[in-house]
Amino acid sequence: MSWDTTEKRIKCPCGKGEIVQVNKDNDWGQYIEGTPVIECPECAKKYKLVSKTHSSYKPGHGSWTNYYLVPKGLKPDKKYKNSFEYVNEYELAKKDFAEYLIVDYPKSVLEEAYAELLNATSVSALRSAARRIAKDKKRYTGFCKIKELTPLVKKAIDGFDFYNGNWQQRDDEEQENIKAEEEYLAKVRKEGILLDL
Numbered sequence: 001m002s003w004d005t006t007e008k009r010i011k012c013p014c015g016k017g018e019i020v021q022v023n024k025d026n027d028w029g030q031y032i033e034g035t036p037v038i039e040c041p042e043c044a045k046k047y048k049l050v051s052k053t054h055s056s057y058k059p060g061h062g063s064w065t066n067y068y069l070v071p072k073g074l075k076p077d078k079k080y081k082n083s084f085e086y087v088n089e090y091e092l093a094k095k096d097f098a099e100y101l102i103v104d105y106p107k108s109v110l111e112e113a114y115a116e117l118l119n120a121t122s123v124s125a126l127r128s129a130a131r132r133i134a135k136d137k138k139r140y141t142g143f144c145k146i147k148e149l150t151p152l153v154k155k156a157i158d159g160f161d162f163y164n165g166n167w168q169q170r171d172d173e174e175q176e177n178i179k180a181e182e183e184y185l186a187k188v189r190k191e192g193i194l195l196d197l
């Protein structure tokens with residue numbers, strides 16, 4: 001299998017040099033898009049490259065990347081936060097299922113599930129929130145009994161607000177990061193130069 005390379009060149013903003021992108025493709029229809037390189041000392045000093053990948057709304061129609069040259073001083077207004085440790089769900093659920101529930105579920109869903117569990121007679125009769133949690137219990141720990149699950153959900157509800165890194169805190173941070181990224185991209189679009197590659 002061999003790769004063909006194609007080179008795209010466009011003029012840089014100052015006009016004295018070029019921006020180059022090397023792309024590869026092969027007989028199997030695979031395509032690798034290269035990262036553009038600023039081949040102009042002046043523009044390389046002034047600009048940095050910011051890329052934004054978009055996915056097609058239609059499934060299977062792939063994605064495309066827009067590249068922008070933005071002034072080097074342009075930075076996000078807010079810092080991206082990453083306050084909470086990454087959690088391996090499987091390991092956490094095995095170690096402490098109540099803790100897993102705190103990290104993976106909103107408190108309102110746990111409360112809903114708890115109310116359901118209090119009136120439930122069998123796992124197979126569970127619906128909605130409690131059903132999802134029971135499925136998790138079985139998948140991660142190998143078994144699930146109402147008598148055992150109910151106090152675990154109660155324990156998760158009671159501990160939720162005191163737990164650093166609960167679902168709510170993680171979700172709040174994620175929403176903030178998404179917002180910060182959107183704001184930064186709006187600035188990139190406004191002040192940057194979209195490369196016509």
Ligand SMILES: [Zn+2]
Nearest residue numbers: 012014040043
């Ligand atoms: Zn230039």
